[in-house]
Amino acid sequence: MPLSPPSRATSLLAGLVCLLVASTIGAQQLATPAGANDSTTAKLVADMVSKYHISQKQIDDRISQMLVKRLLKELDPQKQYFLESDIAEFDKYRDHLDDLIKAGNVDFARMVFNRYLQRLDERVAVAHQFIDAPHDFTKDEYLEVDGDKIPWAKSTAELDERWRKRIKYDLLSMKLDKSETKAEPGKNESPGSEAGKLEAPEKRLHKRYDTLKRTAHDTEDYEILEMYLSAMAHCFDPHSSYMSPNTLDDFNIQMRLSLEGIGAALRSEDGITTVASVVPGGAAEKDGRLKVGDKITAVRQEDGEWVDIVEMKLTKVVRLIRGPGGTTVNLKVLNSAGDSSEISLIRQKIELKSSEVKGEIIDAAKWVPGLQAKIGVVNIPSFYRDFGGAQQGLDDFKSTARDVAAVLNDFRTKGGVDVVIVDLRMNGGGALSEAIEVTGLFIDEGPVVQVKEQNGRVKSHDDTEAGLMYDGPVVVLCNRLSASASEIFAAAIKDYHRGIIVGDATTHGKGTVQNVMPVSNQLFSMLGGRQNRGALKLTINQFYRVNGDSTQNLGVPSDVVLPSLLDHMDLGESFLDNALAFDRVEPASHVIYDMVTPGIISSLRDASQRRVAVDTELQKVQTDINKYLERKSRKSVSLNEEQLRKERAADKAAEKVAQEEEEKETKGTEGPIFPDNEYNKEVLHIAVDYLQLLRQAKTAAR
Numbered sequence: 001m002p003l004s005p006p007s008r009a010t011s012l013l014a015g016l017v018c019l020l021v022a023s024t025i026g027a028q029q030l031a032t033p034a035g036a037n038d039s040t041t042a043k044l045v046a047d048m049v050s051k052y053h054i055s056q057k058q059i060d061d062r063i064s065q066m067l068v069k070r071l072l073k074e075l076d077p078q079k080q081y082f083l084e085s086d087i088a089e090f091d092k093y094r095d096h097l098d099d100l101i102k103a104g105n106v107d108f109a110r111m112v113f114n115r116y117l118q119r120l121d122e123r124v125a126v127a128h129q130f131i132d133a134p135h136d137f138t139k140d141e142y143l144e145v146d147g148d149k150i151p152w153a154k155s156t157a158e159l160d161e162r163w164r165k166r167i168k169y170d171l172l173s174m175k176l177d178k179s180e181t182k183a184e185p186g187k188n189e190s191p192g193s194e195a196g197k198l199e200a201p202e203k204r205l206h207k208r209y210d211t212l213k214r215t216a217h218d219t220e221d222y223e224i225l226e227m228y229l230s231a232m233a234h235c236f237d238p239h240s241s242y243m244s245p246n247t248l249d250d251f252n253i254q255m256r257l258s259l260e261g262i263g264a265a266l267r268s269e270d271g272i273t274t275v276a277s278v279v280p281g282g283a284a285e286k287d288g289r290l291k292v293g294d295k296i297t298a299v300r301q302e303d304g305e306w307v308d309i310v311e312m313k314l315t316k317v318v319r320l321i322r323g324p325g326g327t328t329v330n331l332k333v334l335n336s337a338g339d340s341s342e343i344s345l346i347r348q349k350i351e352l353k354s355s356e357v358k359g360e361i362i363d364a365a366k367w368v369p370g371l372q373a374k375i376g377v378v379n380i381p382s383f384y385r386d387f388g389g390a391q392q393g394l395d396d397f398k399s400t401a402r403d404v405a406a407v408l409n410d411f412r413t414k415g416g417v418d419v420v421i422v423d424l425r426m427n428g429g430g431a432l433s434e435a436i437e438v439t440g441l442f443i444d445e446g447p448v449v450q451v452k453e454q455n456g457r458v459k460s461h462d463d464t465e466a467g468l469m470y471d472g473p474v475v476v477l478c479n480r481l482s483a484s485a486s487e488i489f490a491a492a493i494k495d496y497h498r499g500i501i502v503g504d505a506t507t508h509g510k511g512t513v514q515n516v517m518p519v520s521n522q523l524f525s526m527l528g529g530r531q532n533r534g535a536l537k538l539t540i541n542q543f544y545r546v547n548g549d550s551t552q553n554l555g556v557p558s559d560v561v562l563p564s565l566l567d568h569m570d571l572g573e574s575f576l577d578n579a580l581a582f583d584r585v586e587p588a589s590h591v592i593y594d595m596v597t598p599g600i601i602s603s604l605r606d607a608s609q610r611r612v613a614v615d616t617e618l619q620k621v622q623t624d625i626n627k628y629l630e631r632k633s634r635k636s637v638s639l640n641e642e643q644l645r646k647e648r649a650a651d652k653a654a655e656k657v658a659q660e661e662e663e664k665e666t667k668g669t670e671g672p673i674f675p676d677n678e679y680n681k682e683v684l685h686i687a688v689d690y691l692q693l694l695r696q697a698k699t700a701a702r
Contacts, residue, residue, distance in 0.1 A: 240536075476493050510551070
């Protein structure tokens with residue numbers, strides 16, 4: 001029986017999907033597909049990819065060859081586990097995996113993963129020996145870090161040498177970490193200090209590699225299948241993947257911005273499940289007993305037995321704690337003082353406030369003397385939509401467009417604003433429909449994005465609502481991690497000349513649309529059954545700006561570029577394997593607003609460059625960029641203590657950016673929407689300059 005086309009009710013995604021980490025507690029537990037049914041799942045996935053991927057390419061020998069390389073790179077990117085003899089054995093299948101996977105045979109994945117576990121055990125045993133061995137940190141030698149340039153090891157002796165250097169680097173890095181911590185003002189070696197809390201590097205490394213081994217051996221069959229089928233989908237493009245039921249559950253949580261659970265986020269520390277944060281408004285916060293830093297040692301359901309979770313894989317712990325609202329979960333908890341207690345919590349629905357739209361009005365004069373403007377900031381972390389709630393006709397389903405409209409209405413009720421800044425930094429995308437609806441709040445009726453379908457036909461997706469909710473100046477703030485749905489919005493604002501784009505040189509460059517389709521054996525009537533087999537997130541369309549350009553690979557260039565370390569990292573579609581190519585279609589007919597001209601852009605750039613050139617803090621960013629680029633060009637790191645100490649300055653700059661990104665993702669409802677820093681002050685400068693230039697142009701036109 002042929003496959004029917006996917007339902008249009010199925011969510012069209014236009015995002016680098018920002019899944020909640022597996023440590024988030026909540027949502028109803030979903031069954032894991034049994035290993036005996038992996039064959040059916042593989043056949044269904046293979047058939048769906050061949051029929052519905054935008055490329056319309058088949059799973060053939062070319063895909064088979066790519067799949068071998070992809071799977072090996074996923075497991076061993078630095079070539080520290082497999083031997084050349086292993087690779088030769090795996091290569092025997094390089095022209096056969098296409099036939100095997102279409103027949104439902106996924107034994108290759110298990111064979112490779114079992115060999116990986118074998119080599120991992122061997123390497124961890126070697127690592128423990130090198131951890132306790134003496135090392136000369138004055139010797140000039142280097143650790144190669146570019147896995148693509150390193151050949152597979154021909155012998156265990158060659159691997160041993162690689163691991164000697166790896167462990168030497170680990171020990172040296174930890175040694176420098178501890179010395180740098182002690183050197184910071186206010187730090188000391190007292191038991192309560194950060195430096196005092198650091199264990200000896202050798203002890204920490206023994207724990208690290210024991211945890212690595214334990215976690216790998218705790219990998220479940222469904223995770224191996226998910227990795228394998230996703231690797232196959234990635235051979236078509238970097239955004240197609242297979243999601244197991246558990247991963248699909250996390251995805252749905254992110255899209256509807258709510259879950260049912262106790263309201264806490266967890267992390268694993270040396271095999272111990274630790275509370276990382278408590279979600280405001282959740283059951284744990286209301287109860288008040290569970291604190292950040294508490295260690296959870298056992299879990300019990302309402303009528304069940306206690307399950308010891310010490311050294312249990314975090315994803316398994318999460319599934320034990322998850323459950324429907326109104327049910328009770330019991331936790332054994334060890335607090336920071338070493339006291340043990342039992343806590344019973346009733347799971348409840350939790351709104352994920354940290355991921356929803358927020359807004360605030362800034363008086364520019366309070367930030368920068370002399371600037372006169374009321375500036376409304378709208379922060380959009382993602383383009384979310386509760387498709388289930390929308391299909392059920394619920395009045396209060398979560399929607400980005402609804403929330404942005406509410407913020408704009410709030411600005412209006414508070415007396416209005418002179419300029420609106422739409423902050424899309426770190427926004428990886430989301431629902432295509434939400435990007436269109438949000439754009440419609442800023443433009444009148446007209447095309448927002450063009451979509452090329454599998455048959456090559458190009459269809460325009462329009463804003464059909466007459467009028468706009470805000471007609472003043474718009475500044476769209478983007479960076480290299482603004483992707484997909486974010487790029488649709490930014491491109492429409494740019495092409496309509498409705499506002500200006502500020503930030504990194506360009507956005508991420510993801511110009512494809514994914515459809516999330518359930519992997520259902522209902523598609524084959526002879527198989528029967530209704531088992532949950534997860535879903536396939538498949539690239540089925542490519543989208544284009546109304547000016548005809550694809551956002552694919554090139555992204556949406558900024559009108560005014562600000563210094564950013566992120567802008568110089570290998571982030572973006574062009575750095576991803578198997579990314580689709582940039583191309584063009586015919587422009588869509590649309591109106592042009594009179595809010596952007598070449599003269600305005602030129603004036604904004606010149607004024608910003610002059611300020612940046614004399615701004616001490618922004619020049620420090622440029623210094624960090626130069627150090628990072630110098631470090632990035634090296635393909636190895638020194639194992640000489642003094643040399644490595646000098647090299648770490650560039651690494652610290654990159655780590656700082658990564659930490660800031662992590663804090664932005666996990667800050668919850670705490671902290672400012674638009675932090676007061678030099679970068680954001682320059683954005684305010686640009687916004688006020690833009691406002692003044694528009695006023696001057698309007699006056700001159702009279």
